[in-house]
Amino acid sequence: MEKTKLSMYRSYRKLLHNYLGSNREEALHCARQWSKKMIDQDMSPEEMVSLHVAVFKELVAELPMETIDSFDLLLEVMNGYGRAHREHLNLRDRQRQLDAELEIAARMQKSLLQENKLNVKGVDFGVISVPAGIMSGDYYHYDIDDHGHIGVAVADVIGKGIPAAMCMSMIKYAMDMLPAQRLRPGTILQNLNRVVARNIDDDMFITMTYGSYNPECHHFCFASAGHEPGFIYSANTDMFHDMETKGIVLGVSPNVAYQEYTISLRHKGDFIVLLSDGVTETRINGQFLERNHIIQLIRKYIHLPAQTIVEQVHSEMEKIQGFQRNDDFTLMILRRNV
Amino acid sequence: MNLSVNVQEEQGTAVVYLAGEVDVYTAPALKETLLPLTEQSSTTVIVNLSDVTYIDSTGLGIFIGALKSSGKAGSKLKITGANVRVKRLFTITGLNEVLDIEEDQREEV
Numbered sequence: 218m219e220k221t222k223l224s225m226y227r228s229y230r231k232l233l234h235n236y237l238g239s240n241r242e243e244a245l246h247c248a249r250q251w252s253k254k255m256i257d258q259d260m261s262p263e264e265m266v267s268l269h270v271a272v273f274k275e276l277v278a279e280l281p282m283e284t285i286d287s288f289d290l291l292l293e294v295m296n297g298y299g300r301a302h303r304e305h306l307n308l309r310d311r312q313r314q315l316d317a318e319l320e321i322a323a324r325m326q327k328s329l330l331q332e333n334k335l336n337v338k339g340v341d342f343g344v345i346s347v348p349a350g351i352m353s354g355d356y357y358h359y360d361i362d363d364h365g366h367i368g369v370a371v372a373d374v375i376g377k378g379i380p381a382a383m384c385m386s387m388i389k390y391a392m393d394m395l396p397a398q399r400l401r402p403g404t405i406l407q408n409l410n411r412v413v414a415r416n417i418d419d420d421m422f423i424t425m426t427y428g429s430y431n432p433e434c435h436h437f438c439f440a441s442a443g444h445e446p447g448f449i450y451s452a453n454t455d456m457f458h459d460m461e462t463k464g465i466v467l468g469v470s471p472n473v474a475y476q477e478y479t480i481s482l483r484h485k486g487d488f489i490v491l492l493s494d495g496v497t498e499t500r501i502n503g504q505f506l507e508r509n510h511i512i513q514l515i516r517k518y519i520h521l522p523a524q525t526i527v528e529q530v531h532s533e534m535e536k537i538q539g540f541q542r543n544d545d546f547t548l549m550i551l552r553r554n555v
Numbered sequence: 556m557n558l559s560v561n562v563q564e565e566q567g568t569a570v571v572y573l574a575g576e577v578d579v580y581t582a583p584a585l586k587e588t589l590l591p592l593t594e595q596s597s598t599t600v601i602v603n604l605s606d607v608t609y610i611d612s613t614g615l616g617i618f619i620g621a622l623k624s625s626g627k628a629g630s631k632l633k634i635t636g637a638n639v640r641v642k643r644l645f646t647i648t649g650l651n652e653v654l655d656i657e658e659d660q661r662e663e664v
Binding site: 373375376377418419420421422424442443444445446463464465466468469470494505 | 620649650
């Protein structure tokens with residue numbers, strides 16, 4: 218320790234000596250290097266001033282009393298800066314710790330969302346979900362039941378960030394707890410609503426669309442709990458229609474029934490689009506993106522596989538927003554391709 | 556964007572005039588004012604949204620919280636003056652079925 222102090226003293230003496238001599242430019246450059254090194258070594262501002270005073274006294278033999286006294290005053294002032302500096306270091310350490318915890322939580326959350334491919338003959342499927350920050354309040358789900366029907370869902374928790382992410386995991390676990398036999402979309406929402414209503418803050422809620430697609434008869438049966446309406450695309454007419462539904466958001470009251478709707482993907486190329494309101498709540502220069510705009514973007518890539526469409530739409534939305542997402546973004550497409 | 560919250564109370568009725576945007580940033584201020592009003596039994600709380608341009612989902616949550624609180628306390632909650640965009644939000648979320656939302660008197664474009 219003493220050795221380090223001594224070498225520090227010597228280095229600084231050389232630096233100051235150079236500066237007071239003729240090598241000002243070079244000394245200034247060295248001073249900048251010096252401060253970087255000292256910050257790395259956690260040297261406080263008042264310690265730096267003390268070192269300067271000690272070296273200065275040695276280099277300039279007969280300093281006026283006023284100069285020496287003025288350094289005492291400077292030291293006193295620097296004490297305040299020192300306290301602020303130490304507080305800053307503490308905060309920096311805590312921030313690093315929080316970041317690390319958040320990273321782990323985000324990784325855990327990511328593992329809650331499926332990444333395996335959905336391979337069903339006659340179905341082209343794609344999904345993308347991107348959080349606004351590190352953690353997401355959006356949730357999506359897809360699976361195949363014993364009858365070969367595909368269950369799909371997109372849910373959106375109010376708000377974003379950590380509180381939303383915690384609620385999102387509640388939905389995931391509640392979905393996992395549902396009985397193994399196939400349930401109707403309305404029944405699934407009814408069950409989830411009961412769980413959410415019991416476990417959520419008074420001013421929080423979750424929106425969700427759940428649907429089940431039968432690849433044999435091409436019927437899509439769905440129900441919605443106050444969720445942003447999806448679209449149905451008809452290849453025959455080349456038109457998009459809103460999936461208009463009734464149904465209150467999850468979590469408002471425990472006993473709610475959800476109406477079910479059935480549509481048919483009559484032709485090859487017909488598809489369903491499910492999305493979160495992060496897609497339609499996008500604001501560009503203060504103006505909201507209209508639902509029509511999303512349709513235009515999907516149209517642009519309609520000839521490509523579903524997974525490519527959702528990825529391209531997301532990438533275009535990022536571009537128009539200047540890569541600044543305001544909300545979590547989830548987009549899912551299920552297309553009949555036989 | 557800010558939100559201004561003004562309350563006029565008289566004889567068992569509290570009218571809450573809102574102007575601006577109800578979003579994740581302004582929602583806490585609205586909650587602070589609105590919730591205590593709905594906690595008074597036999598009060599009718601009317602939230603006037605005529606000058607509200609936008610409500611996000613956090614803002615909507617405050618109205619749900621207020622609805623639950625009025626249910627518990629025995630007060631009434633009414634919403635008036637919602638513009639087309641705000642009304643769409645109440646409709647999509649199904650909240651128009653449980654909230655007392657009065658039609659806007661103004662012509663809508």
